[in-house]
Amino acid sequence: MNSGSDDKVTPLRPKRPCPECGKPSARETYPFCSVRCKDIDLNRWLKGAYIIPGRDNEDETDNDPPK
Template structure:
């Protein structure tokens, strides 16, 4: 019989938290612990994209300079 080589569906990547090899059950993480650490960062807002308030934008315009519509 000829052996067939099975190509994995996902490339092997290191865990984004600790760098160890990822596991199938917790992909892309290596363990439930690393998965929970990442989830906690998302839920606590650590991964939030900073935004600027409209008030800050208005204050940055120079005095005497009119805003164009």
């Protein structure tokens, strides 16, 4: 079935460093290097450390019809 040992498999995802510690990422915990780094990131999301900014209240009042 092997056509030759020179054939290379193209990875589906590019290799990237772990966003927490910078070590090479692991396939099982991608994009993290370990379960520990994955859990650290999840904990930050659950505590609300990562915040996605919303619209300002001033922008919403500009669209209200005049009273």
